Amino acid sequence: xxxxxxxxxxxxxxxxxxxxxxxxxxxxxxxxxxxxxxxxxxxxxxxxxxxxxxxxxxxxxxxxxxxxxxxxxxxxxxxxxxxxxxxxxxxxxxxx
Numbered sequence: 001x002x003x004x005x006x007x008x009x010x011x012x013x014x015x016x017x018x019x020x021x022x023x024x025x026x027x028x029x030x031x032x033x034x035x036x037x038x039x040x041x042x043x044x045x046x047x048x049x050x051x052x053x054x055x056x057x058x059x060x061x062x063x064x065x066x067x068x069x070x071x072x073x074x075x076x077x078x079x080x081x082x083x084x085x086x087x088x089x090x091x092x093x094x095x096x
Contacts, residue, residue, distance in 0.1 A: 011040065011048040021058075 006012065014032070018025045029047075031037035038053025 006051075009051065011050045012054070014039075014047055014049060017049040017054060020054075 003009070006016075012020075014028050015025055017023075018028045021028070028037060028049075032039045032047060037049075038057050039047050039049055041047050
């Protein structure tokens with residue numbers, strides 16, 4: 001089964017969040033464990049990142065960083081969807 005595009009999802013994986021933020025997965029997990037990052041614990045071993053929470057976290061913590069100031073979408077569940085998808089695809093392909 002193919003996942004829907006990022007702009008159609010309400011949550012993403014920790015790995016996807018790490019890729020989008022150019023952080024290591026372990027860094028994101030550390031911030032989650034310290035309650036410094038938005039997350040939803042599905043089970044003991046499964047955590048997801050809500051897009052609305054990620055958008056809010058980015059606006060609070062990454063203001064002024066190139067590209068972040070463009071996050072102005074009125075839908076709180078979409079984090080500048082086109083840019084987000086492009087960033088995710090380029091990170092998956094190893095392009096920085």
